[in-house]
Amino acid sequence: MHPVFNSQQSHHLEQNYLERIELQDTRVKTQLICYHCGDESPDDSIHVNEKIFCCNGCKTVYEILEQNNLCDYYSIDKNPGITQKQQTKRNYDFLLDEDLVKKLIEFSDGKISKVTFNIPQMHCSSCIWILENLYKLNPDIINSQVNFLQKKIFINFSSKTTNLKEIVELLDSIGYEPQLNFDNTTTIKRSDYKKLYYKIGVAGFAFGNIMLLSFPEYLSLGTNEFPELKRIFAYINILLSLPVFFFSSSDYFISSWKGLKKKIINIDVPLALGILILFIRSLYEIIFLNGAGYLDTLAGLIFFLLIGKLFQNKTYDTLNFERNYKSYFPISVTIKKDKIETTIPIEKLGVGNRIVIRNNELIPADSILIKGKANIDYSFVTGESIPATKVNGETIFAGGRQIGSAIELETIKEVSQSYLTQLWNSKAFNKEEESKIVSFANSISEHFTIAILLIGLTAATYWYFVNPSLAFNSFTAVLIIACPCALALSTPFTMGNTLRIFGKNKFYLKNTYAIEKLAAVDTIVLDKTGTITENGTSEVKFIGDALTGKEEFLIKSTVRNSSHPLSLAIYNSLTNKKIESTDYFDEEPGKGITAVINGFEIKIGSKSFVNEKNIDDGVLSTKVYVSFNRKVRGYFNISNKYRDGLKKIIFELAQSNKISILSGDNESEKNRLQEFFGNNKEMLFNQSPFDKLNYITSLQQNGNKVLMIGDGLNDAGALKQSDIGISISDDVNNFSPACDGILDSNSFSRLSDFIKFAKKSKNIIISSFVLSTVYNLFGLYYAVSGTLSPIIAAVLMPVSSISVVLFTTLSVNFFARKRKFN
Amino acid sequence: MSVILILIIASLLVAGGFLIAYIWAVRSGQYDDKFTPSVRILFEDSKKNSEHRVQNAERKEKNIE
Numbered sequence: 001m002h003p004v005f006n007s008q009q010s011h012h013l014e015q016n017y018l019e020r021i022e023l024q025d026t027r028v029k030t031q032l033i034c035y036h037c038g039d040e041s042p043d044d045s046i047h048v049n050e051k052i053f054c055c056n057g058c059k060t061v062y063e064i065l066e067q068n069n070l071c072d073y074y075s076i077d078k079n080p081g082i083t084q085k086q087q088t089k090r091n092y093d094f095l096l097d098e099d100l101v102k103k104l105i106e107f108s109d110g111k112i113s114k115v116t117f118n119i120p121q122m123h124c125s126s127c128i129w130i131l132e133n134l135y136k137l138n139p140d141i142i143n144s145q146v147n148f149l150q151k152k153i154f155i156n157f158s159s160k161t162t163n164l165k166e167i168v169e170l171l172d173s174i175g176y177e178p179q180l181n182f183d184n185t186t187t188i189k190r191s192d193y194k195k196l197y198y199k200i201g202v203a204g205f206a207f208g209n210i211m212l213l214s215f216p217e218y219l220s221l222g223t224n225e226f227p228e229l230k231r232i233f234a235y236i237n238i239l240l241s242l243p244v245f246f247f248s249s250s251d252y253f254i255s256s257w258k259g260l261k262k263k264i265i266n267i268d269v270p271l272a273l274g275i276l277i278l279f280i281r282s283l284y285e286i287i288f289l290n291g292a293g294y295l296d297t298l299a300g301l302i303f304f305l306l307i308g309k310l311f312q313n314k315t316y317d318t319l320n321f322e323r324n325y326k327s328y329f330p331i332s333v334t335i336k337k338d339k340i341e342t343t344i345p346i347e348k349l350g351v352g353n354r355i356v357i358r359n360n361e362l363i364p365a366d367s368i369l370i371k372g373k374a375n376i377d378y379s380f381v382t383g384e385s386i387p388a389t390k391v392n393g394e395t396i397f398a399g400g401r402q403i404g405s406a407i408e409l410e411t412i413k414e415v416s417q418s419y420l421t422q423l424w425n426s427k428a429f430n431k432e433e434e435s436k437i438v439s440f441a442n443s444i445s446e447h448f449t450i451a452i453l454l455i456g457l458t459a460a461t462y463w464y465f466v467n468p469s470l471a472f473n474s475f476t477a478v479l480i481i482a483c484p485c486a487l488a489l490s491t492p493f494t495m496g497n498t499l500r501i502f503g504k505n506k507f508y509l510k511n512t513y514a515i516e517k518l519a520a521v522d523t524i525v526l527d528k529t530g531t532i533t534e535n536g537t538s539e540v541k542f543i544g545d546a547l548t549g550k551e552e553f554l555i556k557s558t559v560r561n562s563s564h565p566l567s568l569a570i571y572n573s574l575t576n577k578k579i580e581s582t583d584y585f586d587e588e589p590g591k592g593i594t595a596v597i598n599g600f601e602i603k604i605g606s607k608s609f610v611n612e613k614n615i616d617d618g619v620l621s622t623k624v625y626v627s628f629n630r631k632v633r634g635y636f637n638i639s640n641k642y643r644d645g646l647k648k649i650i651f652e653l654a655q656s657n658k659i660s661i662l663s664g665d666n667e668s669e670k671n672r673l674q675e676f677f678g679n680n681k682e683m684l685f686n687q688s689p690f691d692k693l694n695y696i697t698s699l700q701q702n703g704n705k706v707l708m709i710g711d712g713l714n715d716a717g718a719l720k721q722s723d724i725g726i727s728i729s730d731d732v733n734n735f736s737p738a739c740d741g742i743l744d745s746n747s748f749s750r751l752s753d754f755i756k757f758a759k760k761s762k763n764i765i766i767s768s769f770v771l772s773t774v775y776n777l778f779g780l781y782y783a784v785s786g787t788l789s790p791i792i793a794a795v796l797m798p799v800s801s802i803s804v805v806l807f808t809t810l811s812v813n814f815f816a817r818k819r820k821f822n
Numbered sequence: 823m824s825v826i827l828i829l830i831i832a833s834l835l836v837a838g839g840f841l842i843a844y845i846w847a848v849r850s851g852q853y854d855d856k857f858t859p860s861v862r863i864l865f866e867d868s869k870k871n872s873e874h875r876v877q878n879a880e881r882k883e884k885n886i887e
Contacts, residue, residue, distance in 0.1 A: 076865070125864070125865075128858060128861050128862065128865075147858055147859070148858040148861065149856070149857045150855070194853070197853055198845060200849060201841060201844045201845060201848070202841070204843040205838075205840075209837060212833075229826065233830075236830070291872055594859060667866045698884070
């Protein structure tokens with residue numbers, strides 16, 4: 001198409017567009033959105049069958065689906081596709097590498113292979129539908145099944161006629177690029193949770209039946225008339241309780257044994273003690289004393305405890321809290337050897353390889369620039385959003401992303417030894433996770449266990465002198481009654497509930513221990529870029545005489561052609577709707593752009609570029625100068641946009657916490673930060689990832705409990721080292737470094753509410769502990785007097801457990817409503 | 823008297839049957855994904871679709887042979 005014609009046409013459309021806005025605002029929106037992905041389309045130049053697309057990528061996907069009669073995709077959900085604007089052609093040749101294929105394929109018998117992919121893009125029922133109909137696109141795919149919550153697809157394919165590369169290419173071509181990485185931690189987790197389901201099933205089955213068979217005993221019905229029946233019932237009870245004792249309760253014995261080996265008395269120790277005594281004493285009473293035993297109490301206790309465990313184990317399947325740099329880095333890289341390009345898996349990349357990095361690709365290892373114009377975006381590593389220009393011979397650190405044409409580099413370090421990835425070799429990442437966990441329940445269980453043992457022994461000693469036959473009875477009864485089931489239940493129910501409420505409000509914590517750690521925090525460390533500033537948006541101010549409408553129009557038309565973040569920021573800040581295509585356009589990376597429109601020459605860029613004098617004034621590139629026909633007009637001042645309500649959050653947080661800021665940037669924003677934070681907060685600039693980690697360590701050495709809030713790879717060390725690390729994210733399914741929780745950036749303003757609520761939850765556990773102590777004291781009265789009957793145990797145990805669960809659930813919900821959580 | 827014993831054994835057998843059914847359900851993966859099936863059931867299985875399934879099944883059998 002002739003360019004002029006194209007521009008006129010789009011100009012015409014633009015006017016139409018404006019008219020339509022005046023007519024009916026909503027209609028425009030439905031008319032000019034991409035049929036595939038639902039994004040706004042600039043115009044309707046890309047269309048098929050009267051359907052408009054925002055980019056050629058989206059159109060291609062539509063065409064693939066249309067050819068295969070898969071247009072149901074668009075009728076299940078509206079505009080279900082994934083935008084293809086940012087897509088670059090990826091090369092999947094590395095998937096022919098046999099070692100790699102072996103790692104990815106879960107099972108293969110030579111004919112049929114099974115593979116599982118993570119597809120973070122799936123978001124609606126159309127996605128499920130298309131992914132389960134893959135066999136229509138490639139008949140060699142036997143079937144494919146989706147697990148939506150885990151964002152996984154399981155594919156069976158015939159490995160004789162197709163291969164992994166073709167399947168991945170197919171997925172990529174319809175917009176579902178699989179996330180390829182090699183840590184398969186989730187599969188282990190799943191079998192673990194199945195075991196818990198079995199245990200609950202067995203315990204529930206036994207609990208119901210034992211209860212039923214114990215009714216005659218509770219109500220003293222017929223036990224005297226038919227003593228043999230009572231005996232048979234008791235023996236059936238023993239049979240039923242065996243799987244409960246040996247299978248369902250095994251976790252408690254294993255955990256308390258592990259704790260004792262480390263000389264820690266955790267909450268499972270008194271529980272295991274209680275379970276053991278309950279079982280032994282029941283056996284003794286049934287076999288030798290012709291009694292009824294406490295097996296109903298035993299089965300009920302374990303059933304409730306396991307339910308509590310299930311409740312606590314709520315996890316966010318789709319979120320991964322254990323990611324390291326490997327899941328951010330690509331799994332393959334293009335290398336050039338004897339002028340031939342091949343792709344190899346990244347693990348095979350050694351020192352001295354010549355690698356080729358194309359537009360938008362990541363540099364996997366520290367290397368030296370050999371050829372091409374490097375324009376490296378380090379935003380993920382340093383938070384700095386403006387790409388840095390590099391010249392031949394300069395070292396480029398791993399983690400940067402090339403913007404622009406392809407470059408060639410020679411690696412000087414291995415992937416794992418590069419500057420950034422070395423962070424993962426530091427001590428913080430080799431710490432045992434368990435040592436960090438000191439839950440409230442565990443911390444008091446030590447005193448608790450000693451106390452009940454003392455009470456039991458005192459009672460036993462007393463009865464030994466007064467009435468020796470009651471000594472054994474009273475000692476065991478104390479251990480049974482004092483079995484801290486209410487305490488063991490209150491923690492999972494309170495914390496499980498809190499976890500859910502946080503989740504509903506877009507704050508996703510890794511586990512319930514994280515809540516306790518959050519409640520203990522007294523120092524908060526914030527990263528600057530991306531954490532307290534908004535990603536992708538900036539404040540743009542024009543300094544100089546106000547721009548006229550025509551000038552704005554010319555600037556907007558010019559910057560539209562550049563993908564530089566600063567151009568984008570300026571483009572978005574200009575409200576002018578009209579756009580003209582350029583007659584001439586040239587972009588010099590790191591300097592600026594030149595364009596000619598309708599005879600006007602427009603230059604936009606750094607001061608020296610626009611002035612055409614070779615002076616570098618040393619000012620940071622957040623000032624973008626503009627000239628029309630070589631006359632400098634003024635400059636755009638572009639600065640970070642801080643999150644809404646930042647000042648209020650900081651004020652709230654500062655009331656009970658020490659706050660400091662760490663930034664990888666220079667000090668240019670210091671004055672603005674002080675507006676938000678006041679002058680008395682610690683602010684550190686030019687912090688490397690290692691500096692951040694060390695800063696956290698030094699705070700901890702002073703006895704502070706540190707909450708670190710960050711967002712990028714550069715915060716990974718600090719997040720890991722801190723007592724609790726929270727990563728902030730615009731899209732929680734995107735990459736976030738290893739952390740204890742992920743906070744959706746929309747909920748950032750509620751941070752202080754979250755912390756306060758965590759503290760409240762801890763108080764609820766303490767109150768419920770007091771409540772359960774009251775029950776225990778009441779039961780202990782029977783226990784020490786040696787008159788604990790099965791029926792008292794059978795009534796007291798469920799009553800105390802259920803009331804504690806009710807108390808914690810209701811109070812958590814009450815306080816959640818009071819804090820206006822959803 | 824003995825009737826009670828028979829009743830109890832019968833009830834235990836029935837309850838045991840349900841326990842086995844539950845364990846089978848967990849084992850076969852019904853608790854792995856508690857969301858997707860609820861969406862999947864609403865998709866219409868077009869005629870072509872099921873034909874293709876048959877073809878695929880045949881192909882699968884051939885492969886195994």
